[in-house]
Amino acid sequence: MIKIANAQLWVHDQDEALAFYTEKVGMEVRADVTMPEMGNFRWLTVGPADQEDVSIVLMAIPGPPVMDDESAEQLRTVMAKGFAGTVFLTTDDCQASYEELKGRGVEFTETPEERPYGIDSGFRDPSGNSIRLTQVQMPATV
Amino acid sequence: MAHVPPARHLLRAKDLADARYFEPLGVDDLARAAGLSRAHFSREFRRAFGEPPHAYLLTRRLERAAALLRATDNSVAEICFSVGLQSVGSFTTSFSRTYGQAPTAYRASFPPASHLVRVPTCVVRAYGRPQNRTFREDSGPVST
Numbered sequence: 001m002i003k004i005a006n007a008q009l010w011v012h013d014q015d016e017a018l019a020f021y022t023e024k025v026g027m028e029v030r031a032d033v034t035m036p037e038m039g040n041f042r043w044l045t046v047g048p049a050d051q052e053d054v055s056i057v058l059m060a061i062p063g064p065p066v067m068d069d070e071s072a073e074q075l076r077t078v079m080a081k082g083f084a085g086t087v088f089l090t091t092d093d094c095q096a097s098y099e100e101l102k103g104r105g106v107e108f109t110e111t112p113e114e115r116p117y118g119i120d121s122g123f124r125d126p127s128g129n130s131i132r133l134t135q136v137q138m139p140a141t142v
Numbered sequence: 143m144a145h146v147p148p149a150r151h152l153l154r155a156k157d158l159a160d161a162r163y164f165e166p167l168g169v170d171d172l173a174r175a176a177g178l179s180r181a182h183f184s185r186e187f188r189r190a191f192g193e194p195p196h197a198y199l200l201t202r203r204l205e206r207a208a209a210l211l212r213a214t215d216n217s218v219a220e221i222c223f224s225v226g227l228q229s230v231g232s233f234t235t236s237f238s239r240t241y242g243q244a245p246t247a248y249r250a251s252f253p254p255a256s257h258l259v260r261v262p263t264c265v266v267r268a269y270g271r272p273q274n275r276t277f278r279e280d281s282g283p284v285s286t
Contacts, residue, residue: 012146080147081190082156086264109157110263120263128153132264 006045008057010075010084012127014044017058020126021046024104030055039066048089056087079128086130094119094135101133151176152190155183159199160267163206164226169195197274203227204240205271211249218245240272 011017021027030045041062047055061072061079078084091097094112098121102108109130110122118137124130155172172195173183187195203225210221222233238244243251 012150076147077149080149080153082153088262109161111161113263115263117262122264124153124157128150130264132262134262 004054006055006057008059009087009129010061010079011058014042014058014060016126018044024101024106082128082130084129086132088132090134090136094121094133097133149190152187155187159202163202164224167226193274200236201271201274204237205267207237211245212252239275
């Protein structure tokens with residue numbers, strides 16, 4: 001059986017991303033390891049406290065020789081424009097989660113709204129990545 | 143702290159248009175969100191996203207209006223005001239130019255069953271936003 005363990009997200013600044021995902025979104029740190037033998041590569045993962053087997057890897061954009069300067073710059077630009085990716089989060093209560101995160105300073109780009117599939121909202125992380133926060137409510141019958 | 147790419151500030155302006163299109167928002171407000179002068183902002187926004195900010199804001203409003211036409215029975219005037227536009231006449235003109243038919247005809251062309259399609263809103267908003275159509279010559283490729 002294949003399962004999802006980690007999914008990777010590029011971030012502009014790991015410290016800034018760590019503060020955002022833990023202090024504002026309310027996730028916990030799963031791993032924060034810096035490896036001097038690998039050019040101080042920092043393996044940094046976060047995840048929801050109640051969902052232990054899935055986490056997000058907050059990956060810094062590397063420089064040469066891992067990634068050439070031009071690619072790194074293109075990646076930074078694409079991310080800053082908001083096209084680098086989306087994380088889809090779910091919640092039992094979209095309105096309550098919205099109030100909670102808003103109270104901690106998260107700026108929402110979409111406030112909770114009723115949709116055919118549930119109640120949906122959205123915000124961005126400091127890097128420009130899009131985060132959805134959805135209370136999924138499928139109709140019993142189609 | 144790594145240097146913040148300039149495009150991140152432009153994205154703030156784009157997000158503002160997406161978040162508060164229903165308010166009487168204009169390019170000046172978007173420029174302020176990006177922290178740039180209006181002229182500089184319009185140029186940089188177009189360079190980054192391939193279309194001028196006023197066109198982005200208008201097509202966001204038209205996309206939301208089209209969604210409301212499909213999903214509600216609100217009147218055309220109500221929908222016009224609820225997406226931040228202030229003139230029903232201009233709305234009808236912009237909508238017809240963009241979608242190739244008037245708002246009422248557009249609504250009539252969708253069966254009520256369309257509400258059963260369960261696609262995430264972010265997808266609806268991103269892929270449903272129309273290409274801006276204008277009779278002026280400002281919709282061509284970005285010249286550098």
